[in-house]
Amino acid sequence: MDYQLNDVTRHRLGNGFTVITREDHSVPIVTSMIWYRVGSRLELPGITGISHLLEHMMFKGTRRYAKGEIDYITTRHGGANNAFTSRDYTAYYFTFASDRWHPALEIEADRMESAAFDSEEFELERQVVLEELRMDLDSPWGALRQAVEWAAFQRHPYRYPIIGTIEDVSDVTVEELQEHYRSFYAPNNSTLVLVGDFREDEVIKQVEAVFGRIPARDIPTPDVTAEPEQREETRVELRRTSHVPRLLWAFPAPSVHDQGHYAIEMIDKLLSEGKLARLYRRLVEEERVMSSVMTEFDETQDPFLFFIRGELQPDVDVVQVEQLVAAEIDRLLDGPLPDSELRRARNQCLSQFLADFETPLDQAAQLGLFETLRGFEYWNSYVGRIESVSADEIRAAANKYLRPKGSTKGILINEQSSGAEPHAPEA
Template sequence: MALSKSSIQETVLENGLKVLTLERHNIPIVCSMIWYKVGSVNERKGETGLSHFLEHMMFKGTDRYQKGEIDLRTLVHGGHNNAFTSHDYTAYFFNFASDRWEVALEIEANRMRNCTFDPEEFELERRVVLEEMKRNLDSPWGWLEMETEAMMFLLHPYHHPVIGWQEDLEQVPREAVVQYYHTYYLPNNATLVIVGDFETGKTLEKIRELFAPIPPGPPPPSITSQEPKQKGERRFKVIQETNLSRLEMGYPVSRINHPDTYALDVIDTLLSSGKSSRLYQRLVEKEKLVNFVHTSNDPRKYGGVFFIYTELRPGKSLGKVEKILGEELERLKQEPLSDEELQRAKNIIAADFTFDQETTYELANALGRYETLHSYEYLATYLENIEKLSKEDILKVAHQYFVDENKTVGWSVPEKPERRTSVLYSSPSVPVGGIASYRQGNRGRGARQRGSPAEGEPGRGGPSSVRQVVTEVEPKKWVLENGLTVLFLENRSHPVVSIQAYVDAGQKYEPEDKAGLAYLVGALLDEGTQRRSGLEIAQTMDFIGGNLGTSSTGVSAQVLSKDAHIAFDIVSDLLKDAAFEEEEIAKERSKQLALIKSEQDDPNAVAYNAFCELVYGSHPYHRPKKGYTKTVKAICRPDILAHYRTYYVPNNTLLAVVGDLSEAEVHDLVEKYFSDWPKRPLPEVKPLKAERLTGPKVKYVPKAKEQLHIYLGHLGIPRDNPDYYALLVMDHILGTGPGFTDRISRKLRDEQGLAYTVYANITRSATEEPGIFSAYIGTSPENKDKAIEGFLREIRQIQKEPVSEEELENAKNYLTGSYVFKFETSAQLTGYLISVEKYHLGFDYLRRYPELVRRVSGEEVQQVAQKYLDPVNYALVMVGKIKP
């Protein structure tokens, strides 16, 4: 669905601020974003990371808003806020219900020129940024991504990681950030984007009132440096303490306003989008060399990059994988695409373009990004330009850019270094003393970095936005003769249909000695049925631009509404007639074993799995969903067939459908594709036992990582616990509030600078079975004692003293006012319908929810904290490079 230029209004204030407005009245939400034309590309050597550091400081106080007040006002008004920095821009956004969104304009107008940069806050935030850097580098991809880009751009400032180099961040003075702010944060260097349920005329009046008085400044310095043409292949090797090898390749390509960008997007799509894509078929399916392969065309303002990344299976050759990647790129240059393959790529791009328009945030993000890099009008003609592309265009562009002497290759090799990660370089183009001196950093990769919203906050009018959604939500429910429960919601806002089939078949039903069975069955669902091969399934869904997902609990699909019948056919086929051929079982088992190894390279995942082992004891949830190497190797075809035939039956399935269809159409489709699914009796299930710890348990897993990853907690509650809503309010006061409004985030991150990521909650993991109460932090090893004591202190505090009326009201306002954000997309709505039915909440839950939250008292919060939190008998897991 193309985005009409006429639907977007452009206004430029006298001070140079550009304003883009787009009204959408299908749901009461407004997203406001302000984009500054400044990113790491504007930084000089020795002063890297200023853009990202400044982004952090924009939340730390102005002449009007004290530290924490921006997050607090977001909380009180029921919204979300966050920000992100990339090479070419820095962006800030707020999502609010449409009856209180203008507070976002007040905040943005004030902090454009009035941030205070308190010296103490500056030093605290320096610690936080350094912890963020360490977190990034603890990812198995961190070093590889940073070094690839640094080697690709030797002179141009794209060389610098967005987060900056460690030595620069450790010594950058406050004055440098302040000067940077005054140079670039100007109305004539910014674009304000408003998308959602508002009136343009009134909004522009408010914008003029708030922003027009801000004076423009001199034009910021322009970027004059140019990267010289690469004259030879560049490569390096990262030696890390990991289990698997990884590879990243980069080719310099055109800037965003170049016509070749469209062909590069198509190449990106046909190489790695979907299971029928060329690289997936060659490297994952045929050669069985890698766990995944991904490509990304990243067009930027001053020159783009085409990335290829892949993670190898154990024992596979990096050289062989790189050779095959080269062969596939050469094939692009020598062989014209088939008509079907070219159209498939175009269809995927067009469908994704439509899916992204379901949310106000994605629309605002696209408008702001393209206006900042080139022009928002790019979006209005994007699909038209994609559709014009010919096979000859693809050949020409592939020939121009995928040249061996232009590529940069990075290998990550799983060896155990004596001390720390090391990087070895081999490139005639690298100046002596250049790359070898580079240190830690993180790349915010333009097109891929979207800045996940920090959770927001509601105002006293909170329930009104929920009621407004309720009037739109009229779900229907019916049950087929075979026991299949169907849930349907008509949603005509976009030509999209989402389907979710939830099957109660998860890990709690697998034997202990076959752990990972449910995961393997889910992974095999789309690898072939009695009527279709796995490739035919992938080709069918990819050709219509649809998304198909499988898991241990069923199947989901998202398609354009014109293709709904195809999605129903595919989903029903997977649920009724999956084939589980021996060849496919062997392939998926091998992949699952490799993914288990891959997970062990992520210290957070290692910590979480170890934490569950301690907390759950003998309960099935103590096991990782993928199982263990030994148990997965033991799974055979009879085990898979028995699990599938036992649990994948209509009387054990909920089918939710949301989208651009009528009730009659869905009735017909369900009857056609699901009525012949035979009902079978379900086995009697004994209640599972999960018991609380009766003493502390501690586990330390040594890993040579930058941070210590800490989990502290114990058994939680099931979703049907009558105290759920009191615990939900408690969570948002204690450790899961938006921004840094909760106690743990405020104390451990905002006031002490111990971490970038820190949280605690008990309700988020609650399902039919008890979840967990978990407090997590990733911090430098020397902060271990402060972090653990910080968790325990806040737990004791909320048990000992009643929460304040202000904290209580703020949490309830947030929970009621922000609820509207759960209902923007068709996929969100299918998930909502499944949850309502699964947990027996009733279709009036949306109407009842505000009152369920509102009636929670401060006394109840204290009581449930005393009842369900235990600062004595807890599990403590630490993964890192120091011993406790």
């Protein structure tokens, strides 16, 4: 297959601001999305969650736009806006009709240069974030995931929730938030992605006029502590009110810069994508010990985790389920990998890859993610790399990453059952 993006261009302004453009005249829409290379990965103990809290404050006004005006302008022009914070980045986007999208540039430039930090608004947003955190900890999956990630990492900042800890969010000051903003929100630490119904030459002139005057800054390079190899299995048992037990088994996983990343993507599909997937077929249909099972694998700057998660049927022995999951992993190591199964997994990877590129918003999100983590040219190599993953590479990746020793196993059981309460990430 030949899937090449020959119509995507990269421009870099004199202040280091990167602009990625792709004309798409199929619909009269333009999406603008700005990506800052800062997330929870660059947060120290004491200020965890500060990137996410800053994201909230970026909608609370700037020197030019009063509180609520950004959302008002978006609504008045019939558009949409939103934002999200990850471990490795923070992103903001607008989608407008192509005859009225230009306010997005002015808003993003003003947010980059002169966001307002009203103390009353800051306290209100702090409470909003704390409520989000409490809701996450009150949910079975949220509590279990936080406990597992906390246990899986001992040194790397990935151990902390993106949203932060209750203690840190409660104690962070508006001055610390401003310092975080001044450190990382700069043209030379960000990428603007524009996709939609416009002319590239005109757009670049507009971007230059709006963003080109913003000075570059010295961006700090925090020393991110590498995580030592985990050599033994860690077990976390969490007790909560729950009608069914839950399993969240985390294995070390490669970063986007590791060639093993592609084999793990294939394993992700082999194990849990669709009703023919190995875990679903064995645990849900044949043994009937789980009502649902899935895998999760995020793209991250540093090595993170590959999750197997699911809900057990009532009164099923957790140990039995663990043994069945382990048996399916062993089959990846030692059993046959039929061509038909590999072909299905490849097709699932490629179908998802292409489906994630349908709308202007989809395209802006994918191009921004690629550019932020490894360069948008990744698109042009992805198909070939997935198609070249062999059965031997899958076995090698499973042998390297999906070993019980070195994994973190999280079990959530009904609070009336026996089990040791783990140390939750409160600080």
